[in-house]
Amino acid sequence: MPDFHPRIIGFLCNWCTYAAADLAGSSKLELPPEFTVIRVMCSSRIDHNLILSTFYRGADGILVAGCHPGDCHYGEGNYYARRRFALLKKVMETLDLEPERLELRWVSAAEGNRYAEVVNEFTDRIRKLGPSPIRTSTRL
Amino acid sequence: MNSIVMKQDASTAIRELLAYLLSSSRVDAVLTMRQVPETGSCDLGLITDPSGMVEAEPFLPVMTANAGQALSSISMSGKRIAAVLKPCELRGFTERVKREQGSFDNLLTISSICGGVFPLEKVISGDLEKLVPRYIEKTARAEAPRGLRETCKACEEFVPMNADISVSVTEHGSLMHLHSDRAEEYTEGFEGERIEARADQSHIDRMMKSRSAAKGKLFQSLEKSSGLDGLVDLFGKCVGCHGCSRVCPICYCQHCDFESINFDYNQPYFQESLEARGALRLPPDTILFQLGRLTHMSFSCVGCGMCSDVCPVSIPVAGIFKKTGERTAGLFDYVPGRDSEEPIPVMVFKEEELGDIG
Ligand code: SF4
Numbered sequence: 399m400p401d402f403h404p405r406i407i408g409f410l411c412n413w414c415t416y417a418a419a420d421l422a423g424s425s426k427l428e429l430p431p432e433f434t435v436i437r438v439m440c441s442s443r444i445d446h447n448l449i450l451s452t453f454y455r456g457a458d459g460i461l462v463a464g465c466h467p468g469d470c471h472y473g474e475g476n477y478y479a480r481r482r483f484a485l486l487k488k489v490m491e492t493l494d495l496e497p498e499r500l501e502l503r504w505v506s507a508a509e510g511n512r513y514a515e516v517v518n519e520f521t522d523r524i525r526k527l528g529p530s531p532i533r534t535s536t537r538l
Numbered sequence: 539m540n541s542i543v544m545k546q547d548a549s550t551a552i553r554e555l556l557a558y559l560l561s562s563s564r565v566d567a568v569l570t571m572r573q574v575p576e577t578g579s580c581d582l583g584l585i586t587d588p589s590g591m592v593e594a595e596p597f598l599p600v601m602t603a604n605a606g607q608a609l610s611s612i613s614m615s616g617k618r619i620a621a622v623l624k625p626c627e628l629r630g631f632t633e634r635v636k637r638e639q640g641s642f643d644n645l646l647t648i649s650s651i652c653g654g655v656f657p658l659e660k661v662i663s664g665d666l667e668k669l670v671p672r673y674i675e676k677t678a679r680a681e682a683p684r685g686l687r688e689t690c691k692a693c694e695e696f697v698p699m700n701a702d703i704s705v706s707v708t709e710h711g712s713l714m715h716l717h718s719d720r721a722e723e724y725t726e727g728f729e730g731e732r733i734e735a736r737a738d739q740s741h742i743d744r745m746m747k748s749r750s751a752a753k754g755k756l757f758q759s760l761e762k763s764s765g766l767d768g769l770v771d772l773f774g775k776c777v778g779c780h781g782c783s784r785v786c787p788i789c790y791c792q793h794c795d796f797e798s799i800n801f802d803y804n805q806p807y808f809q810e811s812l813e814a815r816g817a818l819r820l821p822p823d824t825i826l827f828q829l830g831r832l833t834h835m836s837f838s839c840v841g842c843g844m845c846s847d848v849c850p851v852s853i854p855v856a857g858i859f860k861k862t863g864e865r866t867a868g869l870f871d872y873v874p875g876r877d878s879e880e881p882i883p884v885m886v887f888k889e890e891e892l893g894d895i896g
Pocket residue numbers: 630689782785786787788789838839840841842843844845846855856859860
């Protein structure tokens with residue numbers, strides 16, 4: 399699908415991945431234009447309704463990214479985020495709703511290179527998947 | 539385990555026990571199913587006057603409300619209550635207690651090995667009267683009665699998990715098993731032969747066999763309802779009443795997100811969606827509502843079947859929640875309602891888990 403430009407939303411934790419995005423930018427690493435960043439204060443800020451609504455409102459893919467386990471600015475937020483993510487993935491898996499359109503990654507403030515890798519890889523994945531049927535369905 | 543032999547049928551014996559608890563002032567109130575003998579009409583009732591016990595039908599195979607949900611707020615009134623609960627109602631209540639929506643402190647819980655309940659349509663049609671005698675016979679023989687709720691046919695959790703008193707009925711008679719100190723204390727002075735006995739395991743095994751087979755069938759029948767198209771087909775007729783969540787013992791939120799301003803659709807929303815899609819279902823977000831609930835609470839679903847039973851357009855909501863719930867709970871080896879001390883999966887975590895994520 400050469401003409402397909404997906405809409406991808408990245409919910410990035412302020413304390414780590416968002417800083418990594420900055421670093422990647424100032425290091426002039428190549429980043430996909432389809433990837434829109436939304437800064438949140440912690441990965442645990444993201445609840446499932448926010449993700450589901452984002453799919454409904456037109457996202458083809460959603461990446462949640464936060465501090466590595468043990469490094470959450472608030473201590474334990476990312477452990478809870480990980481459980482919630484696993485639950486939503488399981489629901490999507492059980493109902494056959496393309497769980498691969500949702501991903502969680504840990505990227506620290508120092509990992510500008512990893513950030514670029516993660517974002518490029520995820521964007522490629524979504525480009526291959528094509529438009530999300532949730533975005534285009536006329537029956538939702 | 540200490541057990542009391544019931545000379546009469548189980549309903550009569552439990553009715554007598556409940557009357558005894560009330561008249562000896564061991565409890566202030568009794569929660570049980572009731573039935574008006576003349577008309578057959580039934581409900582879930584809270585009784586304080588022993589004379590009201592004539593209407594008590596503790597094991598009526600009907601669930602007009604999940605009693606675990608109904609018990610929630612009254613269990614915190616400080617009154618001592620004896621509650622007759624089906625195993626899934628007790629599990630539903632346990633899940634609520636974990637969410638600080640109920641308390642076991644002043645409660646004596648009585649449950650039984652459960653044969654299942656009939657859908658409410660059998661009450662409406664007046665068929666219940668005819669069905670009950672056959673139901674009692676069949677369950678005593680560990681056979682599956684016809685016409686039960688779909689999730690009851692497929693329920694493998696029919697043995698109460700944490701009741702103070704559990705009742706088992708087989709062809710060889712009925713027993714009241716006393717599981718806790720509270721049970722011993724409350725039944726002290728109540729007439730009946732005490733013996734050392736457990737529920738008949740072979741009876742349970744036979745029931746389990748048919749339940750497991752029915753569960754396999756139920757889950758398989760839901761296969762076609764997956765994928766976005768499958769869900770659209772299934773929920774296309776949803777009227778958006780949210781009845782399924784109102785009757786659910788787990789959905790306790792007073793201010794459900796889906797009824798909040800977050801999902802209050804306005805002109806810009808419609809315009810934007812129509813520009814993007816070219817067409818829209820009204821009311822919108824029916825499937826989003828169910829996906830949100832599934833993620834929020836399916837791991838606690840006790841498979842009581844209330845949601846399917848009240849759905850005005852016969853969507854098999856309970857089957858979907860039970861099936862998905864087994865998978866979500868399975869992630870954390872969680873069994874809803876097993877133990878009131880077991881925290882709900884979203885309130886805890888282990889550092890060393892889910893290592894493949896991230
Ligand atoms: S989702 Fe349905 S079956 Fe599950 S506990 Fe709630 S009402 Fe009962």
